[in-house]
Amino acid sequence: MRNLLEFLSKSGHWLLFVFLEVISLVLLFQYNSYQGSVWITSANAVTGRIYEWESAVEAFFSLTRINEGLTMRNFYLERQVDQLSRLYTEATDDTTAAERYGLKLLEQYELIPAKVVSNSLHREDNLITINRGRADGVRTDMGVACGLGVVGVVYMVSEHYSIVMPVLNVNSRVSCTIRKRGYFGYLRWSGGDPTVAYVEDIPRHAHFKRGDWVETNGYSSIFPQGVPAGKIIQVYNSSDGLSYRLKVRLATDFGNLRDVYVLSDKSIAERAGLMEAARDSLREKGR
Template sequence: MRNLLNFLLKYNYWLLFIILEVFSLVLLFRFNSYQGSAFFTSANYVSGILYEGVSEITSYFGLHTLNRDLVQRNVKLELEVERLSQALKEYTKDTTVISQMRRDVLQDYKVFSARVVNNSLNRTDNYITINRGSSDGVLPEMGVIGGNGVVGIVYHTSSHFAVVLPVLNSKSSISCKIHRTDYFGLLRWDGGDSQYAWVKDVPRHSEFTLGDTVVTSGHSSVFPEGIPVGVVDDMSDSHDGLSYLLKVRLFTDFARLNDVCVISSKGQKEQAGLEDSISIK
């Protein structure tokens, strides 16, 4: 016993080394679980405040291009709405339907605007920190979209900040479909270029061409249907040869991400609860 104690005293730094390493590895692997606390993430109070201050300054730098993008998109959408409402008017001969539909769209979803305060691009698992948290009503599993398309899903929240799991994370998996033909697959990213992601598990018999738009499918209740994701850039066979693997050029430019929206759908909890109850059995 005394020998053991002497040994431990003499090599106490070995002991400390092992303890510290084990502690860090536990932290590293615990972070994968959803229940992990937000304390060891950039959503904690001090780092959140610091990042917010810096982003307050740096958000001015890209305003010019951001503004131009928004105006262009606005014009495009306005023209589209105009054309669609014209068509609808001819079809139904009734103008009250349109205003009714507009109200319905916003009834099912709540939208919170938020600003990106921290962002990373070229690790295998990237995360985004935004300046809205549980006290603003933002909860894990809500969808996050940018001006041009899908950004990711809320992962951890503290009271004033939230960490978002963006498309550019190997753990992210978003259900999406080809806009024209409605065949769906899963959007994944496995490192590399931040402008491209992959749609997996697209069935062999599906029809699509290069250049088709990919949008969210609305199956998962995280995102509403039809939020733009990207354009099919290239296609190949999956490793097992049973499905197609589509290379998608993402609409969202993650390197210039600044203002985003968090969407929460009203039926999300109910649908998730129902699906969980099935998978337990």
């Protein structure tokens, strides 16, 4: 106790100085909008870097399991592509059509690879942080996917990081269709189990069965056609009885999400310009 009192008597002025500095900084950032915005931006950058380091450590210790899963997935996809190409060739006698179609579909999109540095599963408003931002070409409303399927949509962007609203967010809506059936609805998550979501507004006259795949329909510029969303495991009536509600086992394993890619649609600027020109034309006619 005597030593403590001696220390306080000798260093008391320094402790008082530090205390007053902390108080002044709190008042500065709390009651001044400009300084507050600077602090928030700096804090976000620091937090993003910390999340990135933490994610890198976790990823290192799970590399073996991830590589095993990727190997199995690649083997399955290669066999599927070979089989489909062979069947198409037998049906059309065109040996290059499948390759041409695949290249044509992908050339519209630029893929920006990214890593997940922060993720949550058990909130209603789950968000994902990735280590790519405005400097890497990422913009809001771009689609995000992984090797297994749909992840979500870019919600907010800073210079080097982005926030993604995943399928596991009650505010998320992804336009989907039932593979080979043509009927479409909206994929949404209701909270709770992070492995299942629901497709709403499937018409009553639709024909499908459990086990059918649900995938993106390509009607928007966010996702191309055919990105897997999940597999139908249960069928319900909607609350008003006018449509079906499909319970879907999600294709993406959000609890083990590390590597993703952002989908940049190269044609979006052209389509936006065309739409704006059409609106201007309608305004001129209305005058």
